[in-house]
Amino acid sequence: MSTLNNPTEQVLTGMTSNPRGRFIAPTAGVSAHTREITLAQAIREALAEEMRRNPSVFIIGEDVAEAGTPFKVLAGLVEEFGPERVIDSPISEAGITGLGVGGAMTGMRPVVDIMFGDFIGLAMDQIVNQAAKVHYMSGGKLQVPLVIRTTLGATRRSAAQHSQSLHAWVSHIPGLKVALPSTPYDAKGLLKTAIRDNNPVVFFEDKMMYQLKGPVPEEEYTIPFGVADIKREGTDITLVATSSMVQVCLTAADLLEQEGISAEVIDPRTTFPLDKQALIDSAKKTSRAIVVDEGYERYGVTAEIASIIADGAFYYLDAPVKRMGAMDVPIPFSPVLEDLTVPAPERVAELAKTLCGR
Amino acid sequence: MSTLNNPTEQVLTGMTSNPRGRFIAPTAGVSAHTREITLAQAIREALAEEMRRNPSVFIIGEDVAEAGTPFKVLAGLVEEFGPERVIDSPISEAGITGLGVGGAMTGMRPVVDIMFGDFIGLAMDQIVNQAAKVHYMSGGKLQVPLVIRTTLGATRRSAAQHSQSLHAWVSHIPGLKVALPSTPYDAKGLLKTAIRDNNPVVFFEDKMMYQLKGPVPEEEYTIPFGVADIKREGTDITLVATSSMVQVCLTAADLLEQEGISAEVIDPRTTFPLDKQALIDSAKKTSRAIVVDEGYERYGVTAEIASIIADGAFYYLDAPVKRMGAMDVPIPFSPVLEDLTVPAPERVAELAKTLCGR
């Protein structure tokens, strides 16, 4: 029964048969020496490499050490780096974020783990009034090289307080950077960049994608922020997709292909800095665009991106820019309802067909 | 010196010579029995009337009783209703919000006072994960008739943590309603509606507008949510403006009139429910639109409204829909910098002229 979870699953690794899951080839930078690893492994590798490289990097969060987080993403790190650098904290989201800010201001590079993205509400003051503003308020003297790793994504049957995608909140705030990878390759490269960045970065991982596999080079690499990635080229319509929605849109593109519609799927990878030009250029090329993101639709990420495209590609558009976010309801528990709240490939394809006049 | 505050001011009532301030005639519902009162008085009247009408309404917040808040908005209420219904709390934004949620679930109608809108970060979990979701999560059984009154607006020389306009955050969240009045008339009518609503409502008052005067009827009235108000009719361009930006746009419209451009100024009054149709209709009529709001521009309220208009009026627009929010920087202290961060009438008018091809 696809609406239910896998009963033998012992850890919260997301569904093993992720309905959104599919293999995605990274579109750039992959060398001959690649392996297939999961997104969770990619995250773990990024952290391990950066912790080896720079002794000031450390991890703090709830059940990050022996447990390796409930998603097991950090498994093995405490064994290599010890409990001084992989620190199990009390259940104090605001507190650990604040400790991270103070640590970052004084020479460390903390990576704070906020288990579920829904919990950032608890830490918003520390993220927004402290981390985001210290550099500016101090006239450029103090820096906050802090990474906050957290999750997004629904369909895990976790209901209203464990399923939200709240990245719009932090994308709204000057002083923060926001990354949201959609493949193992992007996850590793973006997280390494985040850790080396001298600014607070909020890093959202789709909890349903942790077991998604993809090629990742053996060699070290990083991915710059603010560079969108075309996950699939196309000519008839642009599907701008973030995080979890990249796979939904790739599947939609497959469906559209069967109808003779060539869809381009482009992933901004960071909502700030945002590669506006690449998004606009794609829309100019195709003359149609849909923006798909798993955050609540209203006042969400789709609004910003849609309005940028509608403005920047105004004279090239053959149809209004459309948006698909999560349905504007608290996320329900019942699988039959929950699945309705997230954009699905069929719905994206349907809308795309309409825009293309089919 | 207009960049400095009034030295004789004894309470934080905002500037007496508010640079944005001007008289605004309410466009509807005003009877013969009107008086000129300030926005602060209008708020106070709304609270007093609703507290007289319904004994389950009470106020809780920091320095709300004898002090009547630092802005003196609540002055006199504790004298009429006593300290049991106008409750001075400790400095615990999350705590008082949570108390409000619990009170609202059990028969009361709390009005929680969060002094500066910047502080909602402290209460976001209670607002978003609790207040907004209780009704839905309980399958419709429990209700949260809660009002959170807070402030927005810069140019008070209060720097980065006391000047933000964070209404986009809560507008993003299903389960919440969000009101932001721009006149004394609207303030009173909308607040009364908010208090009678059976849902959590976040109510943003522009702290710089408290001393703004405007006509308010003697008789009781309420203003329904989700009904935009045309503050000035026009034919050449639509200026969608919220809260503090209504006056900015009215001034801009004056400037434009001198250039022979007729600007329509429309105020949605509530960001949720949002009167999409009225906004789209106005843009269809004028064929051009600028959305002006004091929140940070990126991923802010202007994005939602602009993308709705760009979509809904697509075939009627002669120019791309433009947006003006606060500059995407933490709000600086220095007046010479701070004033640059907020949309000004001249800049709105300039952009409007460009859009109109002048």
Added chain:
Amino acid sequence: MPHSELSGAKGIPVQAIMGDEQATALSQEQWLHMYEQMLKIRIFEEHVNELYKSAKMPGLAHLYSGEEAVAVGVCEALRRDDYITSTHRGHGHCLAKGASVDRMFAELLGKEAGYCRGKGGSMHIADQDTGNLGANAIVGGSTAIATGAAMSSKMRGSEQVAVCFFGDGALGQGLLYEAMNMAALWKLPVIYVCENNLYGEYTHFSEMVAGEISARARAFGIPAEEVDGQDVREVHAAAKRLVERARSGEGPAFLICNTYRYYGHHVGDISRSYYRSKEEEQEWRTNHDPLTLLSRWLLEEQGVDAGVFKEIERRVTAEVEAGEQFALDASYPEPGEVAEDVYA
């Protein structure tokens, strides 16, 4: 005995309405009722675990097995219209406060007949009729809500008491201290019940809690008591005293119940050796089981017949099985319901 049959007796202090002898007699009945309630939770949770293992339940659930004496001991000290707030590990609280198994199962399976029409699920069951303001998936998230309900009760003069259940993990959440401060300042009728089951997820509480738990309440001028949370008689006696104290206007209290969860943090947490030993688990099950402790006392010191327990078990099992079947047979919500109940 179904919960409702005793509700009269629970509403009014027993001693107030009858002589000492009768009180003892009824007491025995009360203890048996508590036994039944605890057993109902135990068997309910076992069925939940099976539903998970057989892939019939969506998502996960945090089982209350082992901690039954806390919920039952406390809730039996409450009136039906008193409030509780509950946690992610909330099935026990919900049943103890009087919810029925069928609609709970239905909720856990995401069915329309569930307490929340399938929208809440395991972590959000609320039941207004029994004063359950809802489970909460934010650790510590309901501490202020319970305090607000107590404030509301005081304002309305309704003499309702609010009980806030939370785990040792919630001691890490600042909100608890904000709420306790106000409860103490304003003498609100709220009881903070800290269920210290030794772990927050996979971490021992001693790694997360500095100092003394009871001192954290006392620092706010709130009296704190600590009881063996496996002994329902101890829990109930303390709860009764504190609830009556709160009801009579003397303010909040804090009750630490030392307890243990038999299963993993959630149903999927089955390899636990990296954070706790099999021996420790066995020790609690063997020597500190709330059902065994109560039944042994009733058998050995109160002369209750062994057959009585058999009969209770038969009844409870039947009730749970029927409830489960009801839920399995029940229908899912209609798609259109997804957009209902967002606004009142």
Added chain:
Amino acid sequence: MPHSELSGAKGIPVQAIMGDEQATALSQEQWLHMYEQMLKIRIFEEHVNELYKSAKMPGLAHLYSGEEAVAVGVCEALRRDDYITSTHRGHGHCLAKGASVDRMFAELLGKEAGYCRGKGGSMHIADQDTGNLGANAIVGGSTAIATGAAMSSKMRGSEQVAVCFFGDGALGQGLLYEAMNMAALWKLPVIYVCENNLYGEYTHFSEMVAGEISARARAFGIPAEEVDGQDVREVHAAAKRLVERARSGEGPAFLICNTYRYYGHHVGDISRSYYRSKEEEQEWRTNHDPLTLLSRWLLEEQGVDAGVFKEIERRVTAEVEAGEQFALDASYPEPGEVAEDVYA
């Protein structure tokens, strides 16, 4: 004597490097230095008030006058590279940690030469060079930041101590308890200095704080001390002890300094009778003034000549006046700077 000239003596415990006699001799100089620092704060704040009243300062400011012994007594127990976090009422902490008046005035006036290039203003002055991690306009907002700085110091093995200044009002913020819990668990070198000046804005602390303040720290296993915050000798002695304890790895401490602000909550709060009496204000100014208490002791018991105080006052006044003039003459930031420093 400028702060820097004493820094060597402050870095190393006095008794460790010289005999008892010399220690006393240096002590007197130290006390005079503290007097000078306190006086500098006092005079600085008077000028700030005048700048406000003459409409030369944008916005508002929260004056530290009356509380000088707290900032100075504590900061004189710190190394230059030790950290402090400060509050909306932060001018005193900033000066006491070694900032200079000219750049502070410039910041208050929003000038480019200010410590934060005019971007921070009164409520956000930070000075990395003296370890001041910044004032904070969120009540309690820096409690975790200070704790994080202490954690960082421990990780880097730098033996720096972090001091977190906050008002009685911050006791209402849950974050403080989250931070103290972790500081205690991990024995972090952080001192929580609670400046109880009796009021949070316009409300007496007794209406906002239930129980005992010191118990709130002790509940987390953090030792708490309470001193007369008007007596710099008492403050300094306690601070020194606690700072050295923290530096040597023995963990956090909590220091309550009972004090009083002479002016209103901010410069615009001039009609205060609805929340406190003129008599109360007078009593503090007359009988508990930190400058008077220290100078009287130095005069009467330490044989310091009255002329010394005159000389200090002359020097400080000149410094403050020059600093103010510097700031008045300084230029505003260029418009383009508004978009700088958003990202590093």
